[in-house]
Amino acid sequence: PPDHGWGGGGAAIRRVQDPQRVYQEKLPDHMEDAGMKHQDPGMYKGSAYSGYPFLMLSDPYLPNGSMSPLSNKVPVVQPSHGVHPLTPLIPYSNDHFSHGSHSPHLPADISQKQAVHRPSQTSDIPGFYPLPPAGVGQITPSMGWFTHPLMLGSSMHTTGIPHPAIVPHSGKQEMEHYDRNMKPQPEPKREKEAKKPTIKKPLNAFMLYMKEMRAKVIAECTLKESAAINQILGRRWHALSREEQAKYYELARKERQLHMQLYPGWSARDNYGKKKRRTREKQQDSNSDPASPKKCRARFGLNQQTDWCGPCRCVSHLHLHAFLFNFCLSNAT
DNA sequence: CTACCTTTGAAGGTC
DNA sequence: GACCTTCAAAGGTAG
Numbered sequence: 001p002p003d004h005g006w007g008g009g010g011a012a013i014r015r016v017q018d019p020q021r022v023y024q025e026k027l028p029d030h031m032e033d034a035g036m037k038h039q040d041p042g043m044y045k046g047s048a049y050s051g052y053p054f055l056m057l058s059d060p061y062l063p064n065g066s067m068s069p070l071s072n073k074v075p076v077v078q079p080s081h082g083v084h085p086l087t088p089l090i091p092y093s094n095d096h097f098s099h100g101s102h103s104p105h106l107p108a109d110i111s112q113k114q115a116v117h118r119p120s121q122t123s124d125i126p127g128f129y130p131l132p133p134a135g136v137g138q139i140t141p142s143m144g145w146f147t148h149p150l151m152l153g154s155s156m157h158t159t160g161i162p163h164p165a166i167v168p169h170s171g172k173q174e175m176e177h178y179d180r181n182m183k184p185q186p187e188p189k190r191e192k193e194a195k196k197p198t199i200k201k202p203l204n205a206f207m208l209y210m211k212e213m214r215a216k217v218i219a220e221c222t223l224k225e226s227a228a229i230n231q232i233l234g235r236r237w238h239a240l241s242r243e244e245q246a247k248y249y250e251l252a253r254k255e256r257q258l259h260m261q262l263y264p265g266w267s268a269r270d271n272y273g274k275k276k277r278r279t280r281e282k283q284q285d286s287n288s289d290p291a292s293p294k295k296c297r298a299r300f301g302l303n304q305q306t307d308w309c310g311p312c313r314c315v316s317h318l319h320l321h322a323f324l325f326n327f328c329l330s331n332a333t
Numbered sequence: 334c335t336a337c338c339t340t341t342g343a344a345g346g347t348c
Numbered sequence: 349g350a351c352c353t354t355c356a357a358a359g360g361t362a363g
Contacts, residue, residue: 165356201356206341211357218359226358227339234340249342256343268344272354275336 165200165259198274199266202259205248206237 203211210233217229217236237245259266 203356204342207356225360230340
């Protein structure tokens with residue numbers, strides 16, 4: 001289907017032409033083959049995906065509510081990136097694919113309550129942000145998450161639970177600033193910032209896939225660098241059948257749908273410029289980069305005509321990683 | 334402390 | 349419509 005982006009679309013076509021692809025394509029094939037081909041069709045039952053964290057403390061689809069096999073490999077607490085600590089523990093289930101509208105294991109009234117503030121509530125809201133029957137009471141306030149002052153803006157659910165797409169705007173920094181100065185900032189500025197939490201973009205299909213499979217790839221290859229892991233995940237993504245990918249496209253479609261309903265006025269543009277990017281400058285200066293592929297090849301005595309890493313913009317430690325990675329693999333066989 | 338690396342996809346913008 | 353740019357996640361690395 002065109003709306004799934006089959007065939008890659010314009011962006012994918014451009015990617016193929018992108019020199020970086022050369023580097024990617026040189027990753028060992030058997031890394032991509034490992035695991036995914038034998039993937040349990042019911043993989044989502046143990047998924048570590050967390051679109052919306054606070055929701056399930058245990059997997060209702062597993063016996064005794066036990067955590068998925070995957071989830072115990074990831075840290076329970078993720079203090080960085082403004083992500084809820086329980087994020088990795090939130091599973092998706094196949095029901096999201098087979099049932100069109102709301103989550104079957106949740107009372108309908110709960111699903112409705114979480115969207116009280118929606119201006120235009122429809123009856124076809126997928127149950128992607130369900131609340132556990134036990135509510136938030138099981139989550140201790142000592143986590144410092146539910147009571148964050150920045151969460152008190154319009155994005156706060158009536159349950160007291162913020163939507164996971166909402167990230168407090170550098171709340172840590174603000175608190176540190178507060179402590180250092182031992183006096184509050186001018187009230188208007190603080191209020192203004194407190195009322196503007198960041199609403200993150202909904203995850204696309206590949207992002208959902210990465211979130212689910214990252215821990216598995218890390219466990220398999222012992223790499224931890226996300227840049228390298230993502231290359232592997234990218235190749236695995238392409239190795240998936242359309243059927244398998246369709247699950248994630250459908251999941252992502254529902255994500256976007258609910259995101260739109262939760263934040264009708266939100267635009268991806270709202271988050272533009274919140275990260276300062278230096279990429280543009282680096283690209284222009286790639287020739288003088290001491291970590292250029294050419295110099296990497298020379299460093300490792302590789303043929304300059306061999307495009308194992310390609311004319312990409314990778315920095316040296318990533319080139320080194322890829323080189324050592326290939327080296328180890330070739331020795332192992 | 335924060336941008337960068339890397340991946341794909343979605344969305345916004347420009348022409 | 350084609351094309352470009354930015355941002356979603358992640359964690360090690362570098363400035």
